[in-house]
Amino acid sequence: MLEYEQLYNSQGYKAVCGVDEAGRGPLAGPVFAAAVILPEGLEIEGVTDSKKLSEKKREQLFDVICEKALAYSIASASVEEIEELNILRADMLAMKRAVEGLKVKADFAMIDGNKTPQLDIPCVAIVKGDAKSESIAAASILAKVSRDRLMLEMAKKYPAYNFEKHKGYGTKAHREAILEHGPCEIHRMSFLKKLYGGNK
Numbered sequence: 001m002l003e004y005e006q007l008y009n010s011q012g013y014k015a016v017c018g019v020d021e022a023g024r025g026p027l028a029g030p031v032f033a034a035a036v037i038l039p040e041g042l043e044i045e046g047v048t049d050s051k052k053l054s055e056k057k058r059e060q061l062f063d064v065i066c067e068k069a070l071a072y073s074i075a076s077a078s079v080e081e082i083e084e085l086n087i088l089r090a091d092m093l094a095m096k097r098a099v100e101g102l103k104v105k106a107d108f109a110m111i112d113g114n115k116t117p118q119l120d121i122p123c124v125a126i127v128k129g130d131a132k133s134e135s136i137a138a139a140s141i142l143a144k145v146s147r148d149r150l151m152l153e154m155a156k157k158y159p160a161y162n163f164e165k166h167k168g169y170g171t172k173a174h175r176e177a178i179l180e181h182g183p184c185e186i187h188r189m190s191f192l193k194k195l196y197g198g199n200k
Contacts, residue, residue, distance in 0.1 A: 001134040002043060004126060008108050009040055015070070017106035018135025019095050022050070022143035024087055026168035027178070028161070028187045029151055030076040031087065033094035034142035035102055035109070036135045037070040044068060047137045049130040050144040062145040065138045073101035074146045079186050086190075092117040112136045158184045
């Protein structure tokens with residue numbers, strides 16, 4: 001999955017990073033993003049869109065990516081920022097933080113999706129980029145694993161919601177738990193309006 005990396009390398013860019021996010025849709029928790037610069041020509045066996053991988057495989061690949069990447073950065077935007085800005089802007093903010101946090105400065109960024117954050121380097125949006133680009137797929141794994149790990153910690157802090165099972169996504173069990181116990185401080189209140197029928 002190096003077609004896009006090779007394209008931009010051939011245009012003279014030496015540090016092309018892939019960027020992806022995790023956690024745009026859940027009812028609870030921050031949104032995470034990661035940026036990854038891989039050594040030119042490197043393909044890591046098993047790396048693909050994080051949604052297609054088992055949790056165990058993602059965990060294994062997380063360590064391999066961190067070890068082999070020229071640089072990687074993981075960032076987030078908080079629940080408060082999601083509520084203040086809206087989820088799309090918070091998502092873009094997390095991506096911007098991830099790119100700016102790279103220890104090796106990227107000179108080009110490939111962003112998964114159809115929008116790009118405001119960066120001081122050239123960038124391109126690639127729809128379904130996590131299935132087309134090695135470095136975007138690697139970023140998707142880092143973002144997903146990092147967010148899942150945080151939600152496992154949140155499960156210990158807020159045991160009533162079983163975050164360890166659904167990671168904050170709006171499953172039937174999660175929605176029922178919210179209705180039974182009320183929201184906790186990591187719930188995104190703007191996402192719960194439909195659940196409460198507009199009463200909150």
